[in-house]
Amino acid sequence: MPRVPHVEKHFTATENVRDIVIGMSDGLTVPFALAAGLSGAVENTSVIVLAGLAEIAAGSIAMGLGGYLAAKTDAEHFVSEREREVRETIEMPEEEAAEVARVFLDYGLPEHTVGTVVDALRSDQKRWVDFMMKFELGLEEPNPTRARVSALTIALSYIVGGMVPLTPYFIWRSSVHTALVASVIVTLLALLVFGYIKGRFTTPRPWRSAWQTALVGGLAATAAFIIAKLIG
Amino acid sequence: MPRVPHVEKHFTATENVRDIVIGMSDGLTVPFALAAGLSGAVENTSVIVLAGLAEIAAGSIAMGLGGYLAAKTDAEHFVSEREREVRETIEMPEEEAAEVARVFLDYGLPEHTVGTVVDALRSDQKRWVDFMMKFELGLEEPNPTRARVSALTIALSYIVGGMVPLTPYFIWRSSVHTALVASVIVTLLALLVFGYIKGRFTTPRPWRSAWQTALVGGLAATAAFIIAKLIG
Numbered sequence: 238m239p240r241v242p243h244v245e246k247h248f249t250a251t252e253n254v255r256d257i258v259i260g261m262s263d264g265l266t267v268p269f270a271l272a273a274g275l276s277g278a279v280e281n282t283s284v285i286v287l288a289g290l291a292e293i294a295a296g297s298i299a300m301g302l303g304g305y306l307a308a309k310t311d312a313e314h315f316v317s318e319r320e321r322e323v324r325e326t327i328e329m330p331e332e333e334a335a336e337v338a339r340v341f342l343d344y345g346l347p348e349h350t351v352g353t354v355v356d357a358l359r360s361d362q363k364r365w366v367d368f369m370m371k372f373e374l375g376l377e378e379p380n381p382t383r384a385r386v387s388a389l390t391i392a393l394s395y396i397v398g399g400m401v402p403l404t405p406y407f408i409w410r411s412s413v414h415t416a417l418v419a420s421v422i423v424t425l426l427a428l429l430v431f432g433y434i435k436g437r438f439t440t441p442r443p444w445r446s447a448w449q450t451a452l453v454g455g456l457a458a459t460a461a462f463i464i465a466k467l468i469g
Numbered sequence: 470m471p472r473v474p475h476v477e478k479h480f481t482a483t484e485n486v487r488d489i490v491i492g493m494s495d496g497l498t499v500p501f502a503l504a505a506g507l508s509g510a511v512e513n514t515s516v517i518v519l520a521g522l523a524e525i526a527a528g529s530i531a532m533g534l535g536g537y538l539a540a541k542t543d544a545e546h547f548v549s550e551r552e553r554e555v556r557e558t559i560e561m562p563e564e565e566a567a568e569v570a571r572v573f574l575d576y577g578l579p580e581h582t583v584g585t586v587v588d589a590l591r592s593d594q595k596r597w598v599d600f601m602m603k604f605e606l607g608l609e610e611p612n613p614t615r616a617r618v619s620a621l622t623i624a625l626s627y628i629v630g631g632m633v634p635l636t637p638y639f640i641w642r643s644s645v646h647t648a649l650v651a652s653v654i655v656t657l658l659a660l661l662v663f664g665y666i667k668g669r670f671t672t673p674r675p676w677r678s679a680w681q682t683a684l685v686g687g688l689a690a691t692a693a694f695i696i697a698k699l700i701g
Contacts, residue, residue, distance in 0.1 A: 274527060275523060279519070284516060291502070291694075294502070295503050295506060295690065298685070299685060310678075313672065314671070314672070345593055345596050346586060354582055358577075358578070440545065441549065454531075457526070457527040457534075464522050464523055464526045468519060
């Protein structure tokens with residue numbers, strides 16, 4: 238996510254908020270839908286709790302560890318692209334200068350101005366490479382400790398989100414029906430609240446985010462329920 | 470993902486490849502881990518097939534529809550930020566010009582050059598706004614038909630990925646143990662192949678991507694198996 242220089246005007250979600258959103262929105266949705274689906278075909282809450290907890294373990298590891306490795310790959314990608322740009326500014330400086338010039342010419346800058354800009358950028362190799370990394374390739378330098386924090390945040394958010402729809406199945410162990418109804422009510426409310434808060438960070442219309450988030454969860458649960466009913 | 474102008478030199482995953490990777494990597498991992506986990510606690514393949522199919526339905530909808538809404542939100546975010554920038558170039562052109570100037574001053578351009586660049590950019594409002602959208606805010610104009618294609622690609626990839634670990638449970642309906650062993654072999658192979666192909670697109674080290682992808686799936690499945698054994 239590109240960092241925005243003037244925060245007071247344009248919204249930017251912090252990376253932690255984004256990770257919580259990623260983990261929690263899947264955590265609230267998928268275990269919810271799985272539990273609701275199984276409720277359509279299974280008489281026994283213990284199977285649902287078992288499947289739900291197995292799903293939370295699988296999902297949190299897949300998302301957290303997957304996110305960790307993806308962040309590590311991004312960081313390496315940045316380093317290798319940067320090395321390539323450094324090499325290119327040494328081995329083929331004219332081609333690289335022409336690439337920078339093209340960026341500015343496309344924005345309608347007159348040629349003599351572009352020449353001055355390119356010469357000024359070229360005068361300092363580090364800045365020249367920095368400029369190309371950001372404006373030509375659109376790559377931001379990743380924070381080195383980010384991957385681990387991000388993985389843990391996503392995994393924990395998935396677990397916290399996933400426990401919401403499962404809790405009723407712990408409480409009403411003897412009645413799948415009661416647990417299902419309670420799980421649907423509690424989780425839809427949680428999705429509304431979560432969608433609203435997420436929307437406050439990402440859109441000017443948080444209420445729409447609230448009902449859309451609840452809708453995705455509701456549709457996923459309905460689809461899982463119908464499939465389980467058909468084959469159960 | 471920012472588009473890269475000179476594709477022949479720097480890698481860029483197409484958006485479709487990225488969507489297939491997103492859908493398939495979770496599709497291969499989470500239903501696999503769920504089925505393996507349940508195999509540790511349930512005697513009956515039909516419960517595993519049921520839970521697996523419910524999970525695939527839930528996961529594909531959550532990822533596909535969730536991705537659709539996220540892409541729509543991004544598109545709206547772009548439009549509203551663009552409108553804001555247009556307004557600002559009219560209402561407070563000097564502040565906006567100063568922001569652009571700051572970008573270039575940070576890269577060490579001499580002040581008189583920056584003045585010429587800013588004046589050239591300001592001379593055409595559309596280009597000026599385009600420039601700020603891309604270089605100051607780091608936002609690319611989203612493709613309007615992208616959201617729907619992306620949602621379908623992610624959802625279908627999730628379904629295709631998820632059917633791989635479940636297929637053995639359809640074939641060996643009478644033995645959870647045989648189905649589990651077959652599912653582990655088939656899915657780890659699929660994760661290796663998928664991780665290798667993904668790595669060919671994203672890193673210079675595709676073999677490492679192969680074993681890392683298999684490792685994430687294997688760990689998620691092991692964790693789900695242990696949890697299901699403990700409580701099952």
